[in-house]
Amino acid sequence: MRALLFLLPLFVISCAPEISSIRSEIGVERQVFTIQTGRDTLLRCQDGSTIKICTNSFLTTEKTVKIGVKEALTMSDMIREGLSTQTADGNILQTEGMIFLEPIQPSKLDINPEYPIRIALPVNNPQSGTRLYNGIPTENTIVWKMAENNFLNAAALVQAEQGRQLFGQYCAACHCTQLDQDLTGPALGNITLYRDKQWLRDFTRASQEMIAKPDSLAWCLWQKWKPTVMSDFKQLSDQQIDAIYAFIEQESARQKINLGPDDYNCIPKADTIWTDTPSSPASIYHEADFTPDPFEKERSQLNQYLFGTYDGWGWYNCDRLLQAENSKILFVLEIDNPEEFDVIQVHLSYPEEKILYSLWQSGKTFFPGEDYKAALPQKKAKITAIGLHDKTWYYYEKEIILGPENRLHATLKKTTKLAMKKQFKTKKAEELKKSKPVPYESNCLVQQQ
Numbered sequence: 145m146r147a148l149l150f151l152l153p154l155f156v157i158s159c160a161p162e163i164s165s166i167r168s169e170i171g172v173e174r175q176v177f178t179i180q181t182g183r184d185t186l187l188r189c190q191d192g193s194t195i196k197i198c199t200n201s202f203l204t205t206e207k208t209v210k211i212g213v214k215e216a217l218t219m220s221d222m223i224r225e226g227l228s229t230q231t232a233d234g235n236i237l238q239t240e241g242m243i244f245l246e247p248i249q250p251s252k253l254d255i256n257p258e259y260p261i262r263i264a265l266p267v268n269n270p271q272s273g274t275r276l277y278n279g280i281p282t283e284n285t286i287v288w289k290m291a292e293n294n295f296l297n298a299a300a301l302v303q304a305e306q307g308r309q310l311f312g313q314y315c316a317a318c319h320c321t322q323l324d325q326d327l328t329g330p331a332l333g334n335i336t337l338y339r340d341k342q343w344l345r346d347f348t349r350a351s352q353e354m355i356a357k358p359d360s361l362a363w364c365l366w367q368k369w370k371p372t373v374m375s376d377f378k379q380l381s382d383q384q385i386d387a388i389y390a391f392i393e394q395e396s397a398r399q400k401i402n403l404g405p406d407d408y409n410c411i412p413k414a415d416t417i418w419t420d421t422p423s424s425p426a427s428i429y430h431e432a433d434f435t436p437d438p439f440e441k442e443r444s445q446l447n448q449y450l451f452g453t454y455d456g457w458g459w460y461n462c463d464r465l466l467q468a469e470n471s472k473i474l475f476v477l478e479i480d481n482p483e484e485f486d487v488i489q490v491h492l493s494y495p496e497e498k499i500l501y502s503l504w505q506s507g508k509t510f511f512p513g514e515d516y517k518a519a520l521p522q523k524k525a526k527i528t529a530i531g532l533h534d535k536t537w538y539y540y541e542k543e544i545i546l547g548p549e550n551r552l553h554a555t556l557k558k559t560t561k562l563a564m565k566k567q568f569k570t571k572k573a574e575e576l577k578k579s580k581p582v583p584y585e586s587n588c589l590v591q592q593q
């Protein structure tokens with residue numbers, strides 16, 4: 145029996161099911177955004193992710209572009225999408241949430257690596273060791289590879305460390321290191337979510353020149369803070385200034401700073417007048433970007449976001465390697481008549497640990513990987529199977545505690561597409577309630593001018 149088990153993987157590759165048809169029928173709804181390329185834009189997505197797109201984030205001459213976003217922050221959404229938490233080299237991850245981005249119009253759209261898209265994923269319980277991973281589609285699921293351009297990765301940590309030193313040397317005299325507190329100058333927590341990168345460089349080098357221009361935002365800040373003048377830092381290179389803000393961004397996440405749009409919405413007082421107004425002030429400041437948002441307060445109480453930098457499309461995953469690899473257990477599931485389905489997708493998940501195996505198939509047998517082993521004995525696990533045959537849907541679900549050796553059997557039951565969708569939505573709502581974040585009930589529109 146054992147010998148046979150080791151031979152089986154040879155046959156697996158040829159009969160991997162094509163699960164994209166399941167995804168296209170019952171997958172996560174795509175949220176579509178129209179974006180004006182000539183300005184900075186903050187997108188608030190339905191489940192609480194925030195996406196920042198800068199003026200120069202897209203290499204295009206189009207005035208508007210459309211992008212699509214799918215959030216998969218719960219296990220039910222991940223199952224609907226046929227996702228897994230396995231790395232390309234067979235390791236197991238624990239996920240904090242996944243997000244998918246794609247260009248819709250134009251369908252080919254390059255992201256400027258100089259001004260990458262920023263994403264803040266709401267997470268329940270951020271753990272150290274969390275990294276950003278890129279999705280690599282395989283025949284029957286998506287596996288993960290650690291992203292290179294990763295705000296949470298080692299290179300970024302070095303940059304942030306350099307930023308920490310520069311901040312201490314040049315900025316801490318006036319800006320509090322507890323990033324939600326004002327000092328001689330304003331609190332700077334979360335600032336990178338609300339200010340343009342080039343604007344930050346210019347302002348940091350010569351704020352008084354920006355005010356004199358006048359740049360409307362710089363001018364507005366000055367009305368609040370004058371007569372205290374922020375020193376110039378003309379000696380700092382772009383790279384050094386970027387490092388300072390990389391530090392501020394990372395530190396804001398670490399300190400769980402909840403400064404939001406309200407705090408960065410500098411509205412000139414009604415009775416202030418432009419003394420030296422030129423014909424057109426710099427247009428970095430868009431009041432509409434910072435419209436107070438009724439859900440912001442509630443959501444910001446959760447305080448917990450993971451920030452990532454994205455310069456490519458596709459799936460992204462915030463997660464960390466599972467540290468219990470040596471306690472693996474045997475897991476084999478037999479399903480009745482799997483050949484009767486055109487497509488079958490089987491998952492083994494650990495809801496609390498947020499681990500998701502997309503099972504391999506060989507004939508009637510389904511298993512987690514080449515060695516037939518899965519992580520974590522004595523933990524609550526769940527088996528989910530979705531089958532599709534000629535527009536008829538079949539489903540199986542069971543919660544179990546796995547022992548050291550598990551040989552299980554399942555029979556899928558007939559259901560309808562509507563019933564499946566409803567079931568996944570109810571489960572998602574339960575998961576969100578349990579783990580926060582509060583679902584964001586906006587229609588996810590871009591906040592337009």
Ligand code: HEC
Pocket residue numbers: 311314315316317318319328329330332335339344347348351365366369370372373374375377388408
């Ligand atoms: C001498 C005190 C002082 C020092 C040193 C200082 N700042 Fe400031 N900073 C201010 C004041 C005051 C303001 C408010 C605007 C103004 O008065 O021009 C400000 C505003 C800012 C803003 C604008 C905040 C917003 O809401 O957009 C940024 C960004 C900033 N400072 C970054 C820095 C950085 C980075 C450093 C270090 C390289 C630094 N500051 C050093 C006093 C200072």
